[in-house]
Amino acid sequence: MHRHYLFLLGLLYVCSVFAQPSITLESFRTGLDKPVSIKHANDDRLFVVEQDGRIQILNSDGALNSSPFLNIESIVGNVGSIGDERGLLSVAFHPNYAANGFFYVNYINNSGNTVISRFSVSSADPDLANSNSEQVLLTITQPFSNHNGGDLAFGPDGYLYISSGDGGSSGDPGDRAQNLTTLLGKILRLDVDNTSNGNNYAIPVGNPFIGNSNALDEIWSYGHRNTWKFSFDRQTGDLWSADVGQGSFEEINKVSAAASGLNYGWRCYEGNEIFNITDCPDANTLTFPVAVYAQAGTSRCSVTGGYRYRGSLYPGFSGLYFFADYCSNEIGILEENGAIWDLSFSQVFAGNNWVTFGEDVAGELYIAGISSGTIYKIVDVNLGIDTFGMFNFTMYPNPAKEELNFDFKELSIPVTIAIYDIRGKLLRRFKGVDENLVSIPIKNFAKGLYLVKVSDLDGNKINKKLIVN
Numbered sequence: 001m002h003r004h005y006l007f008l009l010g011l012l013y014v015c016s017v018f019a020q021p022s023i024t025l026e027s028f029r030t031g032l033d034k035p036v037s038i039k040h041a042n043d044d045r046l047f048v049v050e051q052d053g054r055i056q057i058l059n060s061d062g063a064l065n066s067s068p069f070l071n072i073e074s075i076v077g078n079v080g081s082i083g084d085e086r087g088l089l090s091v092a093f094h095p096n097y098a099a100n101g102f103f104y105v106n107y108i109n110n111s112g113n114t115v116i117s118r119f120s121v122s123s124a125d126p127d128l129a130n131s132n133s134e135q136v137l138l139t140i141t142q143p144f145s146n147h148n149g150g151d152l153a154f155g156p157d158g159y160l161y162i163s164s165g166d167g168g169s170s171g172d173p174g175d176r177a178q179n180l181t182t183l184l185g186k187i188l189r190l191d192v193d194n195t196s197n198g199n200n201y202a203i204p205v206g207n208p209f210i211g212n213s214n215a216l217d218e219i220w221s222y223g224h225r226n227t228w229k230f231s232f233d234r235q236t237g238d239l240w241s242a243d244v245g246q247g248s249f250e251e252i253n254k255v256s257a258a259a260s261g262l263n264y265g266w267r268c269y270e271g272n273e274i275f276n277i278t279d280c281p282d283a284n285t286l287t288f289p290v291a292v293y294a295q296a297g298t299s300r301c302s303v304t305g306g307y308r309y310r311g312s313l314y315p316g317f318s319g320l321y322f323f324a325d326y327c328s329n330e331i332g333i334l335e336e337n338g339a340i341w342d343l344s345f346s347q348v349f350a351g352n353n354w355v356t357f358g359e360d361v362a363g364e365l366y367i368a369g370i371s372s373g374t375i376y377k378i379v380d381v382n383l384g385i386d387t388f389g390m391f392n393f394t395m396y397p398n399p400a401k402e403e404l405n406f407d408f409k410e411l412s413i414p415v416t417i418a419i420y421d422i423r424g425k426l427l428r429r430f431k432g433v434d435e436n437l438v439s440i441p442i443k444n445f446a447k448g449l450y451l452v453k454v455s456d457l458d459g460n461k462i463n464k465k466l467i468v469n
Helices: 003-010
Strands: 023-029 035-039 046-050 054-058 088-093 102-108 114-121 129-140 152-154 160-164 186-190 219-222 227-232 239-243 249-255 291-294 321-325 330-337 340-348 354-359 365-369 375-380 393-396 403-408 415-420 426-433 437-441 448-456 461-468
Touching: 035 088, 035 365, 046 088, 054 088, 088 152, 102 152, 129 186, 152 227, 160 227, 227 354, 249 321, 291 340, 321 354, 321 365, 415 437, 426 437
Parallel strands: 035 354
Antiparallel strands: 023 375, 035 046, 046 054, 088 102, 102 114, 114 129, 152 160, 160 186, 186 219, 227 239, 239 249, 249 291, 321 330, 330 340, 354 365, 365 375, 393 403, 403 437, 415 426, 415 448, 448 461
16 A cells, blocks of 8 residues: 555655765763753753753853752652653744743753743853743653654744644554644644733744644644654744654654644554554655654664754755764664665764753754763864965964964965854954964863864865864
């Protein structure tokens, strides 16, 4: 049934490896306790969610604040060993957080049910939240302890999106993902700036099932098994979601942020393959993934969704979508190739169990291992390598403190040296450099990460990262 359709979709994943990605990891911070989400609040801090009920602040230099930003361990249900899907699962900051101080969390409470709440930052300290400011938006009854979904993020439209799993057990026994009268197995969309019908939120105009007596107004899309992580492309607004598979296939989805009412197909299909088509719509009405990978014959078992790279430090990453697998400890990459996406995996980074990616305010990417408790930066191996064959120089010391030196072995034409901060702001530029030895004072630079670009008049350029201590 539908095999001609599935064959075309199968082309998206039969060639599972096209090239080895040129990535490596740099440790940014160790010692976190079961990190499961990394977000920013439109400033240079990273907020790391710890599953037991805390949110920690990491500063731009990797320093960890002495006190948690938020501690709600008393209202978050007890989390068992690594692999437990309960706890404090995610955070999202209001687009106007700088003015209103509102942020939102997704957690499993002491009764085992999903809670979506709003908290406020302390009026006295921007590094502390007011733990007594909770305003509950939604509570979703969970029939089982697994498949809670758990992510949330603001879309480019300013509305809050929330992913919920199908309620758990195995094979979606209640067929909840296809049932529009339950919030399970869905992505929801809420207007958190208004209230209606006695709720601490309103239904956005344009939600697809408004006025449908057989569906809940909060639903944006359905047919999700367990969308653990999703994100919005900061450049295009596209919604990327990674849905954890049953036991055979892991899937990654990409749709326009404006595409409402989509049915992603679970439990009718797992990835592109039939799973249980009892009472299912025609396959032509379903939204199938842009990429799928199989578990069979590998150590892969559970996809962790990430982000499409839109940073500036690593031009070779531009437009790539990063994801990972929890069991295999690999990082995956999707690269756009016409109408399809080529998929590849990195080497194994053992001992981590990848559960979340993070994107900082500048678009640079991070990844966290729940077992290792380490937050890593994702780095391009090729950064600083002379791909044009035009430059032969060294930049030292790095990390630097007071002075940055360049030793150009030989120069055929003058070069320009430019130094940018992590947000892409130009700090220093030196044009027409034609000397072999050049020293640049940097003692007034704040500690942190910078980008150095060396270019010539022919358009050749090299990017190098600089750490200032």
